[in-house]
Amino acid sequence: MLVALLLLLLALSNAVSINGDGTCDSIPTLDPRPHSVSIREFGAVGDGKTLNTIAFQNAIFYLKSFADKGGAQLYVPPGKWLTGSFNLTSHLTLFLEKGAVIIGSQDPSYWDVVAPLPSYGRGTEVPGGRYQSLINGYKLEDVVVTGNNGTIDGMGMVWWDKFSSHSLNYSRPHLVEIVASEYVVVSNLTILNAPAYSIHPVYCSNVIIQNISISAPPDSPYTVGIVPDSSDNVCIEDCIIIMGFDAIALKSGWDEYGIAYGRPTKNVHIRNVYLEASSGSTLAFGSDMSGGISNVLVEHVHLHNSHSGIEFRTTKGRGGYIREIFISNVEMENIYKAFSATGHCGSHPDDKFDPHALPQLDHITLQDMTGKNITIAGNFSGILESPFTDICLSNISLSINPVSPFSWECSNVSGYSVSVLPEPCPNLNSSWNSSSSCFTLISSNIHGNSKASVL
Template identity: 75%
Template sequence: MLVALVLMLLALSNEGRVNGERGDRQCEFNPSLSPRPHSVSILEFGAVGDGKTLNTIAFQNAIFYLKSFSDKGGAQLYVPPGTWLTESFNLTSHLTLFLEKGAVIIGSQDPSQWDVVEPLPSYGRGLEVPGGRYQSLINGYMLHDVVITGNNGTIDGMGFTWWESFRSHSLNYSRPHLVELVASNDVVVSNLTFLNAPAYSIHPVYCSNVRIHNISIFAPPESPYTVGIVPDSSDHVCIEECTIATGYDAIALKSGWDEYGIAYGRPTENVHIRRVHLQASYGSSLAFGSDMSGGISNVVVEHVILDNSKGGIEFRTVRGRGGYMKEIIISDVEMKNINTAIVATAYCGSHPDDKFDPNALPTLDHFIFQDIIGTNITIAGSFAGLQESPFTNICLSNITLSVNYASSTTWNCSNVSGVSDSVIPKPCPDLDSPSKYSSSCFSMLSMKGKTAVSGMVSMK
């Protein structure tokens, strides 16, 4: 039953807290979602799936009706095969939105038909344009127990108009996303395809207990700053079995922007990412920041394939951002056709206004990279910390990166310190100080329940 599922999710959350908030546990619980006791079809509310008829009112009315079942075990809104044009609509608690195979929800391309909402408090303004932002296609606010799933149905943002407005600097407000859930908990997004997002495809922000499973996301390489999945100031997040190819970043972890993110103070933490295939044409397959003022910590990434991307794994921040990124383990990675395999930089990102504190220095500490293989890599790694706040406890082990002929420098390092073992090509001396850092690497691996590599053990 659904109630039992929710109780189990809550129990899992409490177990994580009791045992030290281990990020690698988030994907260990694989819920089997029970059918809702009540179900209606969007057809019952006058929707027409011809790709031309606007169905916003049908979606709104259907969800308003299903809200009455929230205390009766919840309900399902069934979307049958067809092409269903709509503007933004809001979900409700204890709801399953189910897209059948052949069902395609498409977003209206007329910005005048999209509502404008307030900026998120951890950002203080729209990311692209000062002021408000266009409401996303599918939304939820302060919801509990929400499932967006299907039999490989599709949600298509039809982002071409939005991309052109971004390029031409003609946006009145910041672009919408495909799915945005705000301050919600016990969220599942699964078994769907997301296409052509105006900006982000899936954006859980201020959420807890989020599971994103078996999702395909695609936006063409030329789509500007399109991003796949963005956990933002959210905790207890699992992302697994996903295939993502976007114009900018495939997965990006964030937690707010400068003084707004620092004041809001909600980190992204306890995140588990595994068995994903990521491609990012002009960004990074896996990105952290640069919006990270609330902090990012306790992240485990394992068994991933990264290919055909500008960056493989990238940590971004900038002076004035504040916040931290710490206790992150990335292992069992296969890379192919990547310009820079591993990047950590404190020189990336702009500021929302002139009210930021230039003395708010970001902290990067306790990162482990192990068991990574790369082919056709141009630059193995680039680490650039701040002199006043260097990157510390960077641990590299069992990494082999085949660097291509275009490379003149394999590693670039400044204001960074750490340890390395069995790394090819040999990293810069700043990352080769075993006596000082090896015990710290080993302790972190043990704390996270990972198996320490033999090289780290021998250097302890």
């Protein structure tokens, strides 16, 4: 049973270091469910025209009865299965066969409207409620969305038009959103054309996102691939993500609502991913980070054809923190801005935020990176009242293109660097020593030890 197998991940919640036995190295093998039914058995028609929302709802309601019998699988065979939003249940596997395409209806009336997430206080795009995700889970345990490279297509064009024309009644839906759940797996799928986020685990623990291909057109507005949000013990690996805005974005709530909810995103392991982000960042932290983001390991990633490579975003009024981030073994190509950290990003949900809630950004290590055709190496713009500290750069070589207006630009930031080309700003160019806060973090890596002890 998946719960028993995933208990190995639970120990990571108290980890003080990320190493070779970390989150993605503790992934168990999934056992088949003892019971399986096909969506066809509930009257679904895979012609791309018949609406199958009731069939999905009825099938999942039926499969609830197997929760105490080892769980069950809902099998989606080849075909085009049009549907509105529907809810999953615990101890369930939703399996999409090769050639199976779940298609999101383009009629907003077939998407339920739900209350805003408590850590955001309102819809993130317009005040009030939000459209529920196409595939939704709430307070679940042991839930799997997987397949033999089946496809989930959100048909996001109508939503992108509504967003661009400011005609949304509620904030756009996501494709797969699992809320307040534990032991969640999303794997072996192709995900296309999300209205907003493609995969959004929020308030979740023990999440595996593996072998996923996600894409949306370059001009799709603010579409994002994977968004771990106020979640812990998250593994993202072996994914290809090409999006209009951000590829992977870590979040944890918005201003006073995120501060009050107080659930951080922590213990996240990202590895072996290929990322493109047309107008945003391939790997983003924030700007909604009021609950905090910490203890993140990113390794062996390829970042291409994007506005920004690695970006940390926050602003006054956010509160929270971004710290203990270790990113290594990165290859970049055709990136406008390789690294960015800004304390002046993002709006506020309302006028009730505390302007004195200053975010903290510290203990960030970027190591073992190369870049080709980079326009700007780095732009670090901290907050005067809360400067960014302990930014540690090591063994970085970037090839800057001839049109670059400058290589580095920095303010209200301090850190350390060694073997970085082009040479960073003076306030990031201190040589570390045995007393510096990043010495322990990176010295073992310099000598060939893969362990990365998080300070």
